[in-house]
Amino acid sequence: KLKIATIGGGSSYTPELIEGFIKRKDVLPIKEIWLVDIEEGKEKLEIVGAMAQRMVKAAGLDWEVHLTLDRREALKDADFVSTQFRVGLLDARIKDERIPLSHGILGQETNGAGGMFKAFRTIPVILGIVEDMKELCPDAWLVNFTNPSGMVTEAVMRYGNWNKVVGLCNVPIVCRKIAAGGLNTTEDQLTFKFAGLNHFHWHRVWDREGNEQTQYLLDNIYATEDGMSVAMGNVMSGLGKGEKDEAMSDSGVKNIPMISFLKDQVKDLHIIPCMYHRYYYITDDMLQEEIESYKEGKTRAEEVKRTEARLFELYKDPNLDYKPEELGQRGGTYYSDAACELISAIHNDSRVEMVVSTKNNGAVPDLPSDCVVEVNAVIRSSGPQPISWGRFEPSTRGLLELMKDMELTTIEAAYTGNYGKALQAFTINPLVPSGKIAKTLLDEMLVAHKKHLPQF
Numbered sequence: 001k002l003k004i005a006t007i008g009g010g011s012s013y014t015p016e017l018i019e020g021f022i023k024r025k026d027v028l029p030i031k032e033i034w035l036v037d038i039e040e041g042k043e044k045l046e047i048v049g050a051m052a053q054r055m056v057k058a059a060g061l062d063w064e065v066h067l068t069l070d071r072r073e074a075l076k077d078a079d080f081v082s083t084q085f086r087v088g089l090l091d092a093r094i095k096d097e098r099i100p101l102s103h104g105i106l107g108q109e110t111n112g113a114g115g116m117f118k119a120f121r122t123i124p125v126i127l128g129i130v131e132d133m134k135e136l137c138p139d140a141w142l143v144n145f146t147n148p149s150g151m152v153t154e155a156v157m158r159y160g161n162w163n164k165v166v167g168l169c170n171v172p173i174v175c176r177k178i179a180a181g182g183l184n185t186t187e188d189q190l191t192f193k194f195a196g197l198n199h200f201h202w203h204r205v206w207d208r209e210g211n212e213q214t215q216y217l218l219d220n221i222y223a224t225e226d227g228m229s230v231a232m233g234n235v236m237s238g239l240g241k242g243e244k245d246e247a248m249s250d251s252g253v254k255n256i257p258m259i260s261f262l263k264d265q266v267k268d269l270h271i272i273p274c275m276y277h278r279y280y281y282i283t284d285d286m287l288q289e290e291i292e293s294y295k296e297g298k299t300r301a302e303e304v305k306r307t308e309a310r311l312f313e314l315y316k317d318p319n320l321d322y323k324p325e326e327l328g329q330r331g332g333t334y335y336s337d338a339a340c341e342l343i344s345a346i347h348n349d350s351r352v353e354m355v356v357s358t359k360n361n362g363a364v365p366d367l368p369s370d371c372v373v374e375v376n377a378v379i380r381s382s383g384p385q386p387i388s389w390g391r392f393e394p395s396t397r398g399l400l401e402l403m404k405d406m407e408l409t410t411i412e413a414a415y416t417g418n419y420g421k422a423l424q425a426f427t428i429n430p431l432v433p434s435g436k437i438a439k440t441l442l443d444e445m446l447v448a449h450k451k452h453l454p455q456f
C-alpha cells in the first residue's frame with residue numbers, strides 16, 4: 001500500500017491531483033496521502049485539504065488524507081513524493097514578471113530573468129527536501145512539478161545526487177491535443193515524438209498509417225492564425241472528432257497569449273515548436289503584449305492571483321466534493337494526469353510511453369549525456385528509459401545547446417550563490433539583454449527576493 005507525500009499541498013491545483021488519483025484507484029493501492037505546506041500556506045492547505053478529503057470520501061475510498069506543516073512526518077517512509085510548491089508564493093512571481101518588464105525586458109514565470117530567479121529560490125529548497133528524503137524515505141521517487149521543472153530536476157540529480165527523480169509538465173499533453181484538433185482526429189490515432197528541454201521542446205507527429213504529419217501541421221496550423229483557431233476550436237468545442245475541452249486556449253495553454261509565429265520561419269523548422277517557443281521566435285511581439293498587460297496591472301501572476309482567490313472561495317463550500325470548472329482557467333491543466341500516470345506507471349512497471357524530464361543518456365546526441373532533457377521515455381519500475389530522437393538541424397541545435405548551457409549556468413549559480421555565475425547566466429540568456437542592464441536587473445531582483453535567497 002502506498003504512501004504519497006505532496007509538498008506544496010495548499011496549491012489550488014491539488015483537487016486535480018486528487019481527481020487523478022481517484023481515476024486510477026484500481027491500479028494505485030493508496031493508503032495515505034500527505035499534503036505538506038508551510039506556515040504561510042496554512043490557510044490554503046486547510047481549505048483545499050478539506051476539499052481533498054471530501055473528494056476521497058465522495059469516491060467511497062478509505063484513503064487517509066493528512067494535512068501537515070511537518071515535512072519530515074510526511075516524508076517518513078513515503079513511496080512517492082510529489083512537489084508543487086512555489087517559494088515566495090505568487091507575490092514572488094509578480095516580482096519575477098514586473099521587475100524585468102519595468103526595464104522593458106520580458107518577464108515570465110519560467111523564462112528569462114523571472115524563470116532564472118524562480119530557479120534561484122527553488123533549488124535550495126528542493127535540495128533540502130532531497131536531504132530529508134535520503135534520511136526518511138531513501139527508496140522513494142521524487143515526482144517534480146515545481147518550476148522551472150527541467151532545471152529543478154537537473155539540480156536534484158546534479159547537486160542532490162538523487163537519481164530517482166522525474167520532471168513533469170502539462171505542455172506535451174497540450175501539444176498532442178493541438179495536433180489531434182489540427183488533424184481532426186483523436187490523440188490515440190497519432191504517434192508523437194518529443195525532444196528538447198522543459199518548455200523548450202519540439203515534436204513530430206505520425207498518423208495511423210505511419211505517414212508523418214509534422215510538415216502538414218506546420219504549414220496549415222502553426223503557420224497561420226486561421227489554422228490555429230480551427231485546431232483549437234476543434235479541441236475546445238469538441239467539433240471534429242476530439243473530445244470537448246474548454247480548459248484549452250487559443251495558444252494551447254491559458255498562460256501564453258496566442259500570437260502568430262512567423263509563417264516562413266516556422267515552416268522551415270521541420271519540427272513543431274511548443275507554445276513557449278514564442279518567447280524566443282517572436283520575442284518582440286510577445287514583449288509588446290506583456291508590456292500592455294503590465295501597464296494594466298494584468299500580468300499573468302496578477303491574473304492568477306484573482307483566479308486563485310475565486311477558486312479558494314469555491315473550495316470553502318462544504319458541499320463541493322469535485323474539481324470545479326474554474327480550475328480550467330489555470331495554465332497547468334492536465335498536470336495531474338501526468339503526475340498520477342507516472343506514479344502508476346512506475347508502481348505497476350507498465351512501460352507506457354510518456355514525455356518526461358530525465359537524464360539524456362544519448363537520446364539527444366546534440367546535448368551532453370548526463371544532462372536532463374525532456375523526451376519520450378518508456379516508464380518502468382526502474383524509472384524512465386529515454387527514447388532516441390536523433391540530431392537537430394543547425395537552425396535549432398545552436399539555440400538548444402545555448403539554452404541547456406544557460407540552464408546549467410543558472411543551476412550552478414543557484415547552488416553556489418556565485419554572483420558572477422548568476423550574471424553569466426543572465427548574459428547568455430537570450431531573453432535578457434547583456435551589459436549594464438543585465439547587472440542592474442540582477443541587482444534589483446536580488447534585493448527584491450532577498451528573503452528567499454539565502455545562498456547569495
Ligand code: NAD
Nearest residue numbers: 008010011037041084085086087145146147168169170332
Ligand atoms: P502556489 O503559489 O499556490 O504554491 C503552492 C503551495 O506551495 C502554496 O500553498 C505555498 O504555501 C507552498 N509552499 C511554498 N513554499 C513551500 C515550501 N518551502 N514547502 C512546502 N510548501 C511550500 O503555486 P501553484 O500556482 O499551485 O503552482 C505550484 C508550483 O507548480 C509552481 O512552482 C508552479 O510553477 C508549478 N506548476 C508546474 C506545472 C508544470 O507544468 N510543471 C504546472 C502547474 C504548476
Ligand code: G6P
Nearest residue numbers: 169170171253255304330331332
Ligand atoms: C503551463 C506550464 C506550467 C506553468 C503553468 C502556468 O501550462 O506548463 O509549467 O506553471 O502553465 O499557469 P498559470 O495559470 O499559473 O499561469
Ligand code: MN
Nearest residue numbers: 168169170171
Ligand atoms: Mn510546465
Ligand code: MN
Nearest residue numbers: 426427429432
Ligand atoms: Mn543575455
